[in-house]
Amino acid sequence: MRIAIIGAGRVASQLAPALAQAGHEVVAVWSRSEPSAQLLASKTGAVPLHGSKPDFATVTAAADLYLLAVPDDAVAQVLQAAQWPAGALLAHTSGALPLGVFAAQQQVRGGVFYPLQTFSPGRVLDWSTVPLCLEADEEADLAVLEAVARSLSQRVLRVPTPARQQLHVAAVFACNFTNHLLGIADALLADAHLPADLLTPLIRETVDKALANPPFAVQTGPAVRHDASTVALHTRALGAHPAWQQLYQLLTASIQETAATRPQA
Incomplete structure (x- = not known):
């Protein structure tokens, strides 16, 4: 054409x-x-x-x-x-x-x-x-x-338009927001003078696991475990980055709320 x-x-x-x-x-x-x-x-x-x-x-x-x-x-x-x-x-x-x-x-x-x-x-x-x-x-x-x-x-x-717009929102979460979080992780490693590729195996396993399963069903980490002492430690460690500290707290709350409303296996 x-x-x-x-x-x-x-x-x-x-x-x-x-x-x-x-x-x-x-x-x-x-x-x-x-x-x-x-x-x-x-x-x-x-x-x-x-x-x-x-x-x-x-x-x-x-x-x-x-x-x-x-x-x-x-x-x-x-x-x-x-x-x-x-x-x-x-x-x-x-x-x-x-x-x-x-x-x-x-x-x-x-x-x-x-x-x-x-x-x-x-x-x-x-x-x-x-x-x-x-x-x-x-x-x-x-x-x-x-x-x-x-x-x-x-x-x-x-x-159709309504479904495509919903798809676009999902794409922003899957791509743009995920990339931003990876950027934060990269910056935190740089602050600690650690190589960025330390996270590469973890990132790949996380993505592979999320593609092979319903992502909410395979959530791990201190938030879903309600590990309050670790969450508090992380919050203090992010004191130099108030915006990231707030984001950490919002994501922790979202993970815990989502886990609480999911049917138990």
């Missing part, structure tokens, strides 16, 4: 080359930044576009799909500022934005093409394992999105 990419950030920078490798023609790449547009376009053979008011109606020769891989708070602005071919199929890549974001653009059809993954520069993704969550009002539009999605991934799902 002929696909235009709107955006040149973390998602677009990995999605555009993947689409090209899957056999699609990436006809255009737009970014507000000219260097960013040129760099990504050079990797896919696309026409680079830049500026605040892109005109896709004349430069993309009627692409089959326009993928909006821009920050959530920029989607509405880009939708309004750009010129789109009449009847064009647009899909955003957000986990949080509703399908209804397209409602104000009566001349286009709207959809969602949400890759459930974290994207970072320099990381190589296996797109065949990335869940792609799709949504559209019309069956014909869903068929287009599914054809593109199945050319990339073995896991393609139709997920």
Whole structure:
């Protein structure tokens, strides 16, 4: 298919080359930044576009799909500022934005093409394992999105807005919050002049165990044991980091509350 990419950030920078490798023609790449547009376009053979008011109606020769891989708070602005071919199929890549974001653009059809993954520069993704969550009002539009999605991934799902937004919250807990906690652990080891890789076996076993079992069922540690003396010791040890100390106390309380409400085996 002929696909235009709107955006040149973390998602677009990995999605555009993947689409090209899957056999699609990436006809255009737009970014507000000219260097960013040129760099990504050079990797896919696309026409680079830049500026605040892109005109896709004349430069993309009627692409089959326009993928909006821009920050959530920029989607509405880009939708309004750009010129789109009449009847064009647009899909955003957000986990949080509703399908209804397209409602104000009566001349286009709207959809969602949400890759459930974290994207970072320099990381190589296996797109065949990335869940792609799709949504559209019309069956014909869903068929287009599914054809593109199945050319990339073995896991393609139709997920309506409310479920996708819940999924996005879950993803923030599983990815962003977990990464933040790992960052705190790394900093605490640095404070003690200990190597960060001391935690590597523990982290791997924790993740493996949580993937193989219901995570709440395999919770360990002083909180779930109600080991008050150890919790108090940890709280004192975090005195130099009040925000982390508060987070420790909140997580301890959450673990204990969750354990108390779970059915006993």
